[in-house]
Amino acid sequence: MKVQITEVAPRDGLQNEKAPISTSAKAQFISRLFASGIVSVEATSFVSPKWVPQLGDAAELWPTLPHSDRCSALVPNMKGLERALSVGVGRIAVFTAASDAFTQHNINQSVDESLVAFGEMIAAFRVARPQGHVRGYLSTIFECPYSGAVSPARVIEVAGKLFALGVDEVSLGDTTGVGSTVETRTLARLVAAEFGIDRIVWHFHDTHGGAIANVAEAMAAGFTRFDSSAAGLGGCPYAPGAAGNVATEDLVYFCHRNGIETGIDLNALARASLVVLDLLGRSVTAKAQLAALAACDST
């Protein structure tokens, strides 16, 4: 068995970080990620620099990226799409949620309004990039930080609308890292029955320490595609100080120990992440990264 990991630290991990990181340091980070065996990277976002200053250099970063054909960029609106296309982006991601309260709070639109806007963006993207690739993020799959519980039926409904718009894949996000293994099992079975395995990616957060257990549940239902963030970068905007994205290091360790291939060298990845943590002034918290670095130190 082999899983496919999409590394989201350069976008989802850095977007909330205050300490500025130079464009060249970002390119070097992504280069080290690829060198460790990562095959797919979400590199940046063409969001307004006013909203996310850390990613304001997306247009400058993109032409310097190694393997930019294996990088994707988040595009929030038509203006962002135009900027992305102008520098050669061939893989885009759009971002909505299962919860109207969440999208209202984040982008001042209902979920359906966001989907209408995506339809226009995706059409424009297809014209410019007939061979291009579109990911649809679907966040708050278990719970919304503003309106509470989300039903599996609602997740299926919005994922279906995203596929109807022509996205190539949907990434299902437990945005606040609350989901239990029972919730994951229930949703994974429903999603597999409705959409199959290949076009679905799981995006777990480790806010309460259960992300790897949820990965195991999704794998048990047959899924093989996961998002994760080097060093667990990203935090949780809805609980400042709490953990966010599941760490790629923890995910890779879990896979390898269970005999599942990732193609990733865990030690090389742990060192690549360490460089960025140092730039951010952050200490190591991802457990498999701590263990890998401790083992490297002692040999």
Place this chain on the structure above:
Amino acid sequence: MKVQITEVAPRDGLQNEKAPISTSAKAQFISRLFASGIVSVEATSFVSPKWVPQLGDAAELWPTLPHSDRCSALVPNMKGLERALSVGVGRIAVFTAASDAFTQHNINQSVDESLVAFGEMIAAFRVARPQGHVRGYLSTIFECPYSGAVSPARVIEVAGKLFALGVDEVSLGDTTGVGSTVETRTLARLVAAEFGIDRIVWHFHDTHGGAIANVAEAMAAGFTRFDSSAAGLGGCPYAPGAAGNVATEDLVYFCHRNGIETGIDLNALARASLVVLDLLGRSVTAKAQLAALAACDST
């Protein structure tokens, strides 16, 4: 469904900590643990103060403990047992491993030699405390840091010898936190078939971020008893800087979200752990503790 958690931070968590903690602070910590709903605490070890200075106050601590009938103490040898009996200890734990290399390195005995010594200690304990309780720790259930892989058959063999000596329960420890979900599933099924469910406790370490996934596997095999450490206190002596015991906070969150009762108030537990982290000069790393404290701060 209800699980029974044995809180091991006061012994297993503190034993490797250099910063001295006063006897009264330990008693207060244990008092706060009980107040949060914890029902069972491993409170200290009657090991020689030369070996573990942090727990050198075991005999002074014991008489000050709340609910000492629900506390246990590790006893490494006959001298430790005599000290424990002299202050009224009614629940003891002995510590061996599945790996001879591990016990040789730690106590300069083979596993069988350690079991012979335990036989004498347990006999003496039963005479002094006919209603007393004995736990047998069986560490390195998946892998030994000195000699590598451990077979499930070897774990079954040593656990059987511990039960034959009359221990009331065996706590199975993944000492270096390496086990995969597949390894846990395999061992859990064998152990359940051989010894049943009630007398087995699982003691997972989170060194690579997979402890909760392994808890889920053990639960799927029917087990309901787990060890954990408040705030994940304890670290990993075999990889300095790496994580050790699974955090009680993460375990409690996992249980509650899956509809499994623990009787524990997660917020009260998170605050109890925080007091000890402050005394040790350590920051919060347990993810569900971080999330609980962040949620408390923001309300």
